[in-house]
Amino acid sequence: MAVAKAARVSASTVSRTYNHPELVKASTRRKIxxxxxxxxxxxxxxxxTIHGIRSGTIGLVVPTIDHAIFAELIQSFSExxxxxxxxxxxxxxxxxxxxEYALVRKMLEHRVDxxxxxxxxxxxxxxxxxxxxxxxxxxxxxxxxxxxxxxxxTNNFQAGKLIGAHVVxxxxxxxxxxxxxxxxxxxxxxxxxxxxxxxxxxGLEVPENWNLKAPYSVSGAKEAAASILQGKRFPTAIICGxxxxxxxxxxxxxxxxxxxxxxxxxxxxGDFKGSKDLExxxxxxxxxxxxxxxQAATTIARA
Amino acid sequence: MAVAKAARVSASTVSRTYNHPELVKASTRRKIxxxxxxxxxxxxxxxxTIHGIRSGTIGLVVPTIDHAIFAELIQSFSExxxxxxxxxxxxxxxxxxxxEYALVRKMLEHRVDxxxxxxxxxxxxxxxxxxxxxxxxxxxxxxxxxxxxxxxxTNNFQAGKLIGAHVVxxxxxxxxxxxxxxxxxxxxxxxxxxxxxxxxxxGLEVPENWNLKAPYSVSGAKEAAASILQGKRFPTAIICGxxxxxxxxxxxxxxxxxxxxxxxxxxxxGDFKGSKDLExxxxxxxxxxxxxxxQAATTIARA
DNA sequence: AATTGTATTGCAAATGTTTTCATAAAATTA
DNA sequence: TAATTTTATGAAAACATTTGCAATACAATT
Numbered sequence: 239m240a241v242a243k244a245a246r247v248s249a250s251t252v253s254r255t256y257n258h259p260e261l262v263k264a265s266t267r268r269k270i271x272x273x274x275x276x277x278x279x280x281x282x283x284x285x286x287t288i289h290g291i292r293s294g295t296i297g298l299v300v301p302t303i304d305h306a307i308f309a310e311l312i313q314s315f316s317e318x319x320x321x322x323x324x325x326x327x328x329x330x331x332x333x334x335x336x337x338e339y340a341l342v343r344k345m346l347e348h349r350v351d352x353x354x355x356x357x358x359x360x361x362x363x364x365x366x367x368x369x370x371x372x373x374x375x376x377x378x379x380x381x382x383x384x385x386x387x388x389x390x391x392t393n394n395f396q397a398g399k400l401i402g403a404h405v406v407x408x409x410x411x412x413x414x415x416x417x418x419x420x421x422x423x424x425x426x427x428x429x430x431x432x433x434x435x436x437x438x439x440x441g442l443e444v445p446e447n448w449n450l451k452a453p454y455s456v457s458g459a460k461e462a463a464a465s466i467l468q469g470k471r472f473p474t475a476i477i478c479g480x481x482x483x484x485x486x487x488x489x490x491x492x493x494x495x496x497x498x499x500x501x502x503x504x505x506x507x508g509d510f511k512g513s514k515d516l517e518x519x520x521x522x523x524x525x526x527x528x529x530x531x532x533q534a535a536t537t538i539a540r541a
Numbered sequence: 542m543a544v545a546k547a548a549r550v551s552a553s554t555v556s557r558t559y560n561h562p563e564l565v566k567a568s569t570r571r572k573i574x575x576x577x578x579x580x581x582x583x584x585x586x587x588x589x590t591i592h593g594i595r596s597g598t599i600g601l602v603v604p605t606i607d608h609a610i611f612a613e614l615i616q617s618f619s620e621x622x623x624x625x626x627x628x629x630x631x632x633x634x635x636x637x638x639x640x641e642y643a644l645v646r647k648m649l650e651h652r653v654d655x656x657x658x659x660x661x662x663x664x665x666x667x668x669x670x671x672x673x674x675x676x677x678x679x680x681x682x683x684x685x686x687x688x689x690x691x692x693x694x695t696n697n698f699q700a701g702k703l704i705g706a707h708v709v710x711x712x713x714x715x716x717x718x719x720x721x722x723x724x725x726x727x728x729x730x731x732x733x734x735x736x737x738x739x740x741x742x743x744g745l746e747v748p749e750n751w752n753l754k755a756p757y758s759v760s761g762a763k764e765a766a767a768s769i770l771q772g773k774r775f776p777t778a779i780i781c782g783x784x785x786x787x788x789x790x791x792x793x794x795x796x797x798x799x800x801x802x803x804x805x806x807x808x809x810x811g812d813f814k815g816s817k818d819l820e821x822x823x824x825x826x827x828x829x830x831x832x833x834x835x836q837a838a839t840t841i842a843r844a
Numbered sequence: 845a846a847t848t849g850t851a852t853t854g855c856a857a858a859t860g861t862t863t864t865c866a867t868a869a870a871a872t873t874a
Numbered sequence: 875t876a877a878t879t880t881t882a883t884g885a886a887a888a889c890a891t892t893t894g895c896a897a898t899a900c901a902a903t904t
Contacts, residue, residue: 239890248854253892263852278673283650284596285890287587288859295630295651303606304616313607316633325647327598328631330619344628347586348598370581542860551884556862566882588860591889 244273256281287349296324296538297345297353301333301423305454305482308356311378314531315354322539324351333422335361346371352538354378358385359424374541376534379525380425390534394425394507397523398432401477401505404521406440410475410503413437414448416462416487417479426479429507433477448473452483459486460493467494474502481506484520548576559584590652599627599841600648600656604636604726608757608785611659614681617834618657625842627654636725638664649674655841657681661688662727677844679837682828683728693837697728697810700826701735704780704808707824709743713778713806716740717751719765719790720782729782732810736780751776755786762789763796770797777805784809787823 242249247266254262255270262270273279287293296319300308316326327345331337339361345353346367352374355364358381365386368375377389405413420427437444447469452462462483463476467490476491478484484506488498496502499521508522545552550569557565558573565573576582590596599622603611619629630648634640642664648656649670655677658667661684668689671678680692708716723730740747750772755765765786766779770793779794781787787809791801799805802824811825 249891250855250893251853253890254853257892261852266852278670280646280649280674282591282652282890284587284590284652285859286892288585288591288861288890289892290859291892293587293651298631302616303619304613309612310607312631313605313633316606316631320632325651326631328601328615328619328629329623330616343583346583348596348628349585349587367581371583552861553863553884553886554882556860557883560862564882569882585860588889589862591860591891592862593889594862 240277241270241273241279244277245269292351293349294324295327295348295350297327297329297342297348297350299329299331299338299341299345299353300356302330302454303328307454307480307482308379310527311531314528315378315535316531318532318535319539322535324539333419335359335364335422339364339367342367346373352376352541354534354538356380357424358382358389359422374538376538378530378534380428388537390530390537392525392530394428395432395435397507397525398429398434399436400432401507401521401523402433402436403440405475405477405503405505406436406442408475408503410473411442412448412471412473412475413442413444414450414463414466414473414476415444415478416450416452416459416466416476416483418454418483419451429479452486454480454482456482456486456489459483460490461486463487463490464493467491467496472502476502476504478504478506481508481520481522484522488520543580544573544576544582547580548572595654596652597627598630598651598653600630600632600645600651600653602632602634602641602644602648602656603659605633605757606631610757610783610785613830614834617831618681618838619834621835621838622842625838627842636722638662638667638725642667642670645670649676655679655844657837657841659683660727661685661692662725662730677841679841681833681837683731691840693833693840695828695833697731698735698738700810700828701732701737702739703735704810704824704826705736705739706743708778708780708806708808709739709745711778711806713776714745715751715774715776715778716745716747717753717769717776717779718747718781719753719755719762719769719779719786721757721786722754732782755789757783757785759785759789759792762786763793764789766790766793767796770794770799775805779805779807781807781809784811784823784825787825791823 239249239252242252247270251262251266252270255267259267283294303309303312319326327348327350329341331341342353342364354376356379358377375387377385377387379391381389381391381393417430418426420430448466450462452458459478463486476487478487484504487504491498491502491504498504504520506520506522508524542552542555545555554565554569555573558570562570586597606612606615622629630651630653632644634644645656645667657679659682661680678690680688680690682694684692684694684696720733721729723733751769753765755761762781766789779790781790787807790807794801794805794807801807807823809823809825811827
């Protein structure tokens, strides 16, 4: 190796200077340091990794980053994992669980020291892959006691039920729903289930044309809400699957000149950082993204 | 190697099955395939990397992810780079350029095939490191002709000047500014410079107590705006350094019962996806995050 | 001066893969 | 059938590093 040559020592000694400096004489260390600096040498982790030494990376595979939903989570996960000396290998699958499988495979090719995925629902191959490779893993954002793999997150069914019950308790009888597409998204599915459960157990029902699926974006939800508000009959409450869509609905209500919460109530479910500052205020269930990220990082780094 | 043993062939043949399958007999390939499946074998990229074969990773170092500013950029960059077969190694430095240097070093230890950074301003060591290691690099988000390294982004000075001139042209004379801290953030600095230039060249001046720096968050800006609006004299326009802060200012205005844009004008600079759907509408300069990400990915993948 | 102990370093093997070169086997041609 | 070409495979070196073991050097003790 070049540095060893330049410092006139063996490769072993260079290696030791990095990994067990106390075993090498101060003067030798200085020689090596100089050579390192002179040549601009940077250790090659790949070469370490094939020795079975950990790669120092954690694979993080998320559906998407740009909806601000996961951004906060990724940020806190990244910060926390960094403190353990790991770096994140990041990839997005766009709610396609087959792609997720392929991405996890790719992560394993890179010999990540662990994988973190969003949600509890994944392709069977993904589960068996993780199991066979015996790679530390963690599922984020959603929580269930009987999960196959370790998970940290909230119980989204409960969150949905909570918000549904809250709206019903406020006396609303005409309720509309705006949710994202549910396939491949167990978080949304469970929230939806929770909301429906709460509504049904109050003996209510959501009419077909008030039960909408809209794209996971402010504008998508705004359009959906507008289509509801255009009708001659109005709901008195719109329950949205998440804060981004709630924000869209809020904007639509403003556009129609409706006062919140006098004329209409809009609720979200809290995966959105800015929600607490919205005017008019949004009723929402907070989900502690930062805590989830931090806790997850700790769990997987210790594995 | 285990697979070679199990299939009773040499390691060379296994390698060829992956890289030059046409060179190996179909029957042998089948044997190897079976062994691979049976053992759940996954190629070790680290071992390839030490051969000088590319690692298939690009290092992306950003100030932060969770402000939704960069989320869209990261998303599009990630998608685009994925199409070239690369995976992202992601890290955040929290606007600390020394930390950024350390992170870039770490990326180089992992032998990334390229690095992408945010902004044009970086520690000298960072520049010399990139230069010495001759690693393909790209600077995102900001653009300048005389940049030391390749960059794709917008001219933030121009953006600032544009919005400043627009506000002045509308006849505003009492203008307040809310910007994020400028240290280590050349995007914000340049916008600020542009806005100030526009204001000064109209012969105007921003009073000290209307020229605020606030944290890069909705709530931070909301507070700052509130402190301005509490005074007995009001500005007729608030120019914010970015859309997140503009959103905060908007919320503050709503809280004070001010109508937009009749009573007060609020402008942002567009790094925020949902801005176009805000009610009341936000005046802003759009920055094409998706395009920047895509273009950057293409540039660096080709390098 | 001989012995023992300790501190420092190098050697060689190992890691998982790719690649070049050589060789063996099979197929083609004369 | 022999000679030649083609196809398929293996052996060995290379990549950058770590590590166990051996060797050397030096100091301390007897």
